[in-house]
Amino acid sequence: MTGARTQTGESVAAAIRCALLTPEPRAKVFAAREVARNWRLGRLAWRFDVAMPDRPAWPDRPELLPPNRMPKRGKAGSERGRIALWHALAHIEFVAIDLALDMAGRFGAAAGRALVDDFLSVAADEAMHFALLERKLRRLGSHYGALPAHGGLWQAAHETRHDVRARLAVVPMVLEARGLDVTPATRDRVRAQGDEDGARILQRILDDEIRHVRFGTRHFVQGCEKAGENPPECWKTLVKRHFRGALKPPFNDSARSAAGLSREFYAAVASGANARLPQNT
Numbered sequence: 001m002t003g004a005r006t007q008t009g010e011s012v013a014a015a016i017r018c019a020l021l022t023p024e025p026r027a028k029v030f031a032a033r034e035v036a037r038n039w040r041l042g043r044l045a046w047r048f049d050v051a052m053p054d055r056p057a058w059p060d061r062p063e064l065l066p067p068n069r070m071p072k073r074g075k076a077g078s079e080r081g082r083i084a085l086w087h088a089l090a091h092i093e094f095v096a097i098d099l100a101l102d103m104a105g106r107f108g109a110a111a112g113r114a115l116v117d118d119f120l121s122v123a124a125d126e127a128m129h130f131a132l133l134e135r136k137l138r139r140l141g142s143h144y145g146a147l148p149a150h151g152g153l154w155q156a157a158h159e160t161r162h163d164v165r166a167r168l169a170v171v172p173m174v175l176e177a178r179g180l181d182v183t184p185a186t187r188d189r190v191r192a193q194g195d196e197d198g199a200r201i202l203q204r205i206l207d208d209e210i211r212h213v214r215f216g217t218r219h220f221v222q223g224c225e226k227a228g229e230n231p232p233e234c235w236k237t238l239v240k241r242h243f244r245g246a247l248k249p250p251f252n253d254s255a256r257s258a259a260g261l262s263r264e265f266y267a268a269v270a271s272g273a274n275a276r277l278p279q280n281t
């Protein structure tokens, strides 16, 4: 158990690596929250003496499929459709736990304590989001792993494993920001179907994700300023180079601006350079 491993002198990198290499979902949730807590309480040493794994450990189920082989979700609002929706969201949050852990463990040494503080707190949030969705699936008579899941969610991390600013540009500032755009509509649809409990979970996730995008944007802007580069210009270059997808409007401008992500960053990419970005379904 992670708790037993957490002894005086354990390095923050070793604790993070251990959580990344925990495959079983509930154990990973526990491990991620434990690392975040131990870090916050000053129980982990500021040492980066082990490398992060190329790929985290995941459970045998869900089966991971390329997006074009994912089965149809079923009619929205049908029981099958609802389970498919919550399962897809649970998978996104499960991978998000590892994305946040990897950010802190891989880039913390060079970027500094504030990045580790912020992204370990994100890892704890993602673990909570996953746990909420997993419980939701169980209330619907299903569970995480019952359906296949999108196999491409680690790709962005792999693509940006050598460059903290590329990672920040793509993961919090594109992928998590995309969550800000789409979650309100999903929440409203779920509520219109009479699922107030589901709507509340999505609202909580949305509120937390604004903070995650804010952390990402803040560290990105600081990194650019340190390098004497213009943040929006630098972001556009990195997104074009490392993100294989389109930035699709409509954007949730108010949530994005609450997260510090101004239109200066994404407006030009969305309206002009969109066509140059290869499409990803």
Ligand SMILES: [Fe+2]
Pocket: 093, 096, 125, 126, 129, 205, 209
């Ligand atoms: Fe999340």
Ligand SMILES: [Fe+2]
Pocket: 096, 122, 126, 176, 208, 209, 212
């Ligand atoms: Fe997040």
